[in-house]
Amino acid sequence: MVSRAERTLVGEWWWTVDRLLIAGLGLLMIAGLVFLMAGGPPVAERLGLSTFHFVNRQVLFLVPAIGLMIATSFLSLRHVRRAAMVTYAFAMGGIILALHFGPEIKGAHRWLSFGGVSVQPSEFVKPAFVVLTAWFFAEGGRKSDMPGGLLGILLLPATIVPLILQPDFGQTMLITLVWCGMFFAAGLHSLWIVGFGGAGILAALAAYEFVPHVRARIERFLDKSSGDSFQIDTALSSFSRGGWFGKGPGEGTVKRILPDAHTDFIFAVTAEEFGIVVCVAVLCLFAFIVLRGLLLARRAEEPFCRLAATGLILLFGLQASINMMVNVHLMPAKGMTLPFISYGGSSLISLALGMGFLIAVTRKRPRSEYMDRIVRPFSRGRSEA
Amino acid sequence: MSADTPDDRNNAPAEARRPGLAGGLRLLFSLRADKSLARIGLMSLAFSAMFAAIAVRLVMMGAGADGRSDTSRAVSTETTGIRPDILDRNGEVLATDVRSVSVFAEPRNIIDKDEAVELLTAVLPDLDATELRNKLGTKRGFVWVKREITPRQQAEVHRLGIPGVGFVPENKRVYPNGPAAAHVLGFANIDNVGIAGIEKYIDSQGLGDLVGLGFAQTSTDLKPVQLSIDLRVQHALRDELLKGIEKYRAIAAAGAVMDVNTGEMIALVSLPDFDPSNPVDAHDKDRINRMNVGVYEMGSTFKALTIAMALDSGKANINSTYSTAGGMMRFGRQVIKEYHGTGRTLTVPEVFLHSSNMGSIKMALAVGVEGHKAFLKKMMQLDRMTTELPESAAPIVPQRWGEINTATIAFGHGLAVAPLQAIAAVGALVNGGYLITPTFLKRSEAEAKANAPMVIKPETSEAMRFVMRINGEKGSARKADVPGYFVGGKTGTAEKVINGRYAKNKNFTTFTAVVPSDKPRYLFLAIYDEPKGYVESGGYSTAAWNAGITTGKVIERVAPLLGLPPRFDPPEHPFPTMARLGAWGTR
Numbered sequence: 001m002v003s004r005a006e007r008t009l010v011g012e013w014w015w016t017v018d019r020l021l022i023a024g025l026g027l028l029m030i031a032g033l034v035f036l037m038a039g040g041p042p043v044a045e046r047l048g049l050s051t052f053h054f055v056n057r058q059v060l061f062l063v064p065a066i067g068l069m070i071a072t073s074f075l076s077l078r079h080v081r082r083a084a085m086v087t088y089a090f091a092m093g094g095i096i097l098a099l100h101f102g103p104e105i106k107g108a109h110r111w112l113s114f115g116g117v118s119v120q121p122s123e124f125v126k127p128a129f130v131v132l133t134a135w136f137f138a139e140g141g142r143k144s145d146m147p148g149g150l151l152g153i154l155l156l157p158a159t160i161v162p163l164i165l166q167p168d169f170g171q172t173m174l175i176t177l178v179w180c181g182m183f184f185a186a187g188l189h190s191l192w193i194v195g196f197g198g199a200g201i202l203a204a205l206a207a208y209e210f211v212p213h214v215r216a217r218i219e220r221f222l223d224k225s226s227g228d229s230f231q232i233d234t235a236l237s238s239f240s241r242g243g244w245f246g247k248g249p250g251e252g253t254v255k256r257i258l259p260d261a262h263t264d265f266i267f268a269v270t271a272e273e274f275g276i277v278v279c280v281a282v283l284c285l286f287a288f289i290v291l292r293g294l295l296l297a298r299r300a301e302e303p304f305c306r307l308a309a310t311g312l313i314l315l316f317g318l319q320a321s322i323n324m325m326v327n328v329h330l331m332p333a334k335g336m337t338l339p340f341i342s343y344g345g346s347s348l349i350s351l352a353l354g355m356g357f358l359i360a361v362t363r364k365r366p367r368s369e370y371m372d373r374i375v376r377p378f379s380r381g382r383s384e385a
Numbered sequence: 386m387s388a389d390t391p392d393d394r395n396n397a398p399a400e401a402r403r404p405g406l407a408g409g410l411r412l413l414f415s416l417r418a419d420k421s422l423a424r425i426g427l428m429s430l431a432f433s434a435m436f437a438a439i440a441v442r443l444v445m446m447g448a449g450a451d452g453r454s455d456t457s458r459a460v461s462t463e464t465t466g467i468r469p470d471i472l473d474r475n476g477e478v479l480a481t482d483v484r485s486v487s488v489f490a491e492p493r494n495i496i497d498k499d500e501a502v503e504l505l506t507a508v509l510p511d512l513d514a515t516e517l518r519n520k521l522g523t524k525r526g527f528v529w530v531k532r533e534i535t536p537r538q539q540a541e542v543h544r545l546g547i548p549g550v551g552f553v554p555e556n557k558r559v560y561p562n563g564p565a566a567a568h569v570l571g572f573a574n575i576d577n578v579g580i581a582g583i584e585k586y587i588d589s590q591g592l593g594d595l596v597g598l599g600f601a602q603t604s605t606d607l608k609p610v611q612l613s614i615d616l617r618v619q620h621a622l623r624d625e626l627l628k629g630i631e632k633y634r635a636i637a638a639a640g641a642v643m644d645v646n647t648g649e650m651i652a653l654v655s656l657p658d659f660d661p662s663n664p665v666d667a668h669d670k671d672r673i674n675r676m677n678v679g680v681y682e683m684g685s686t687f688k689a690l691t692i693a694m695a696l697d698s699g700k701a702n703i704n705s706t707y708s709t710a711g712g713m714m715r716f717g718r719q720v721i722k723e724y725h726g727t728g729r730t731l732t733v734p735e736v737f738l739h740s741s742n743m744g745s746i747k748m749a750l751a752v753g754v755e756g757h758k759a760f761l762k763k764m765m766q767l768d769r770m771t772t773e774l775p776e777s778a779a780p781i782v783p784q785r786w787g788e789i790n791t792a793t794i795a796f797g798h799g800l801a802v803a804p805l806q807a808i809a810a811v812g813a814l815v816n817g818g819y820l821i822t823p824t825f826l827k828r829s830e831a832e833a834k835a836n837a838p839m840v841i842k843p844e845t846s847e848a849m850r851f852v853m854r855i856n857g858e859k860g861s862a863r864k865a866d867v868p869g870y871f872v873g874g875k876t877g878t879a880e881k882v883i884n885g886r887y888a889k890n891k892n893f894t895t896f897t898a899v900v901p902s903d904k905p906r907y908l909f910l911a912i913y914d915e916p917k918g919y920v921e922s923g924g925y926s927t928a929a930w931n932a933g934i935t936t937g938k939v940i941e942r943v944a945p946l947l948g949l950p951p952r953f954d955p956p957e958h959p960f961p962t963m964a965r966l967g968a969w970g971t972r
Contacts, residue, residue: 181428187420230524237526239446257493257524276447280440287436294429298422310425321435328442 013074016363018296024289025069025340025355029062031282032341039262039269040343042255054262054343061345065352072356073363077304080360084131087124087353094121095162108166120346122163122171126178127354129159130315133179134308137186152183169214170335177318182311185297221332232329234258235268239276239328246275262343264335267327282341283324290317296362302370305361312358316351467556468577469587469607471570473616474649474827480570480584480661482556482577486539488530492521494549501547505530508541532575533557558584560661566619568674569612569653569774569825572661581667583612583825586773611827613649618642621942622652625935626911630656633916633931639675639804640911640935642943645812645899647833648821651907651947653805675912678776680801684877684928686811686895687797688745689849692737693814694760695748697845703968706730707744714743716789721746721796732969737852738860740876742796749795750788757791763840764810765820766802773825778803797877798887804895808910811897813840814849815873815905844962851960854902855970861929865898865909865937869951870944871959874898874909874936876928881915891915896932900940903959906949911935 003011033055040054050056075083094112098121102109111118133152140148156179163172180196207214220232238254241247252272255261261269271279293313300306316339323338325331337347471480488509495501498521506514509531520528530550534542539552558573571582579588587610626638642651655675659667666672673679695701708730712723725739736744749757761767769779781801783790793799805823813820819837853873856862862874877895880887894916898909911932918924922931944951958964964971 185421185424185428187424234524236446239443240449244447253493271443271446276443279443283436283440283443287433290432290436291429294425294432298425303421306421306425310421310428314428317432321432321439324439325435328439328446330438330442 028340038273039266043262069352069356073359084128088128091125123346123350130311138304181314185310217332238268238272242272308361470609485533485557486552487532491549567658568655572664618943619652623654629935635913635916637914643908645816677805682879684797684879686877691795697841700751709743745795746792770806851963864933871901873902878927894928896936
């Protein structure tokens with residue numbers, strides 16, 4: 001194994017990163033490939049592609065993704081911020097380009113094509129946005145010359161307005177939720193929380209009232225008979241057919257009629273073929289990664305590290321929970337993929353980048369590196385003593 | 386470490402405590418990194434709760450999944466399966482379940498849908514190819530291809546070997562006697578749910594619950610339902626009515642045989658009828674059960690009720706006399722005439738024999754409007770009569786009931802009742818005074834009389850049998866006087882109301898007969914709607930010439946079947962009270 005005797009780049013990395021987190025993520029990627037072997041073929045067949053088209057493509061994306069994740073995790077904090085800034089700039093540029101030049105798919109302009117490779121820039125903006133927000137808030141907390149708090153607040157509208165124009169309500173909602181979580185963790189005054197909570201409720205009501213498509217989705221969720229609930233009915237019949245132990249790999253039949261079996265509804269396909277026990281295991285794996293991430297965030301004493309870790313794990317955890325809740329009909333249908341399990345190149349690379357950032361910011365560091373910026377939980381008591 | 390406690394403010398940095406807007410704003414915008422530890426902890430809790438909720442939901446779905454296939458679920462919700470056999474009073478099968486199979490398809494398991502349609506329509510040629518293709522084109526997990534196919538068809542479909550096409554055993558309801566008892570039995574639909582008649586009645590008795598709970602698996606697990614109907618009598622009655630409807634060119638006919646001592650319906654026919662095995666035309670407008678869904682003015686048959694009322698009230702006795710001089714009576718602007726005018730003064734038996742309108746009116750008026758209403762109410766002529774058959778109609782009773790109404794109802798106009806209701810009342814007039822609600826289920830005399838009210842005195846009942854017998858011997862009921870059976874009866878001819886007026890040439894004729902008159906056992910009823918006159922009748926289309934003749938033929942055919950021996954010597958003292966009173970006609 002890696003020796004501790006001498007300080008090498010790899011050795012230092014190995015002994016400072018959180019290996020449990022990496023193990024969890026690795027397990028998830030492997031599980032994702034297995035589940036995609038169930039969810040991918042029916043969709044591939046429907047589209048007239050070769051049976052394992054999606055599995056092959058996913059493997060193809062997984063290799064650079066793992067590379068990117070590990071490479072990112074080597075970065076120092078300064079480089080993490082710079083990488084995020086560059087990614088953010090490119091991604092926002094991409095979003096604006098897509099808005100003007102991207103093809104319209106299902107009524108939205110989300111994709112950019114570069115010589116046969118389609119990229120969804122809004123996927124990449126997410127981890128970069130989180131890192132930048134964490135940076136701004138952390139700077140704001142230090143009362144340095146940089147107006148961090150203000151920048152952190154302004155970054156939200158700057159990011160979501162182009163997304164709303166696309167339109168991509170799913171990403172908008174996710175980014176807003178993550179931002180609120182980071183804002184909360186950054187320790188802003190409780191009044192803000194009340195204010196944002198109220199604004200959130202108002203926004204939800206306004207969306208229900210004025211956006212017909214949102215209204216239809218919510219009504220369909222509350223009353224299944226009110227409209228076409230084919231997708232969710234089929235997903236639920238997947239679960240009930242699968243039972244505890246599933247029909248067995250390749251034995252699923254509901255997946256053949258389930259739209260997005262390889263992306264948004266792969267959890268339901270997993271239930272049909274591998275059973276609810278496996279679904280609970282996947283759920284536990286997600287729970288482990290999220291709770292481990294939050295624990296690491298709490299352990300980090302450097303404010304930027306703490307906020308960035310919180311934001312990145314929120315991004316990952318919320319996306320996973322929303323996807324699973326939609327699958328089991330605890331939430332109205334919302335297009336969101338299951339991290340590392342659903343098929344999707346852009347999504348995979350973006351997640352790898354985010355998790356790379358997470359591993360990087362949660363590395364153990366000598367305190368001397370950030371003594372001046374340390375967050376002392378008991379500093380208050382000490383100063384008063 | 387509670388970050389959100391109220392004393393936050395006091396611990397805030399010194400500059401924030403400065404009063405004023407600027408201080409407040411600064412406080413509002415300051416980021417308090419020291420709070421973050423608790424807040425991240427809170428997030429962990431929130432995430433744990435969310436994941437727990439998903440886990441609970443998954444476990445619930447796991448517990449709820451029964452592992453059954455879509456097919457068995459669809460079949461169990463779409464078919465109720467089994468029904469008990471229905472037998473006649475002698476144990477003959479009227480309705481039974483036969484095992485058959487139905488073909489279904491699971492569209493999502495069918496690989497080549499066009500091929501499947503082609504093959505299936507080749508074997509089952511009466512399938513609509515376009516419809517079948519559309520059904521298979523859906524994304525449903527289960528569709529029926531064809532219900533209740535023959536074993537040969539099953540073998541042929543099986544041999545096609547189409548994946549995703551299978552068979553479910555089902556129960557097919559069959560009625561081996563065809564239309565014989567159609568209106569009594571009703572029918573069950575393809576899912577074996579009772580839709581009408583006794584079939585529907587059976588379902589209302591909690592059969593579905595029993596099957597749903599899994600107690601009954603096959604129809605032999607269920608106790609058969611035994612009806613009061615006698616299939617032989619039923620067949621004879623239907624046969625005679627069919628012949629009659631043709632001969633008298635009537636638009637409809639109906640008939641019934643009732644056991645007057647138990648209220649059991651031995652036969653009930655309403656024509657036109659339908660084949661319950663294939664009830665495609667059962668809902669046509671003219672297919673109603675005229676015995677209990679149609680309401681009619683029963684005409685002179687109602688005079689029996691009027692006479693019974695007058696005798697029973699004591700306002701008249703068998704020797705009372707009524708003048709028919711003038712041949713008409715005036716009520717305001719309305720005039721009521723005698724049909725068979727004699728102009729003489731008539732005794733009670735003569736009023737009945739000559740079917741005197743004036744005599745009936747005078748008897749009813751002697752009792753009075755209120756007494757008349759109360760009597761008819763007691764005889765169950767003013768309310769809907771409910772039997773086991775779910776179909777029934779309420780009588781049409783005048784809104785305002787004045788003297789003119791009593792006068793017309795006395796001879797059978799102005800009140801429309803279901804014929805079944807009328808024969809229940811006539812049954813009470815002849816059986817010693819017990820008003821028994823008719824039933825279609827087998828029962829004993831003791832059961833019937835247990836909750837049958839006594840509505841008239843036995844003497845009155847004897848008087849009614851007496852006058853009916855006289856009418857059978859000498860009057861309008863002679864056509865049904867089958868030798869040896871001591872038949873008593875009453876004709877009824879009512880002009881039909883067409884567009885609110887009585888139509889002179891459109892009759893509704895009824896004939897009621899009691900057999901035998903001295904110790905009554907059975908009541909016979911025949912009805913024709915718009916019978917026409919014919920050569921032998923001299924053009925008459927009144928009841929005696931059609932309903933009367935049919936009743937006679939029915940009595941002749943079924944009395945031996947019912948175990949009534951003919952008596953060629955008339956009974957010694959059939960009506961002792963009447964003889965003692967010296968009533969007209971006893972000497």
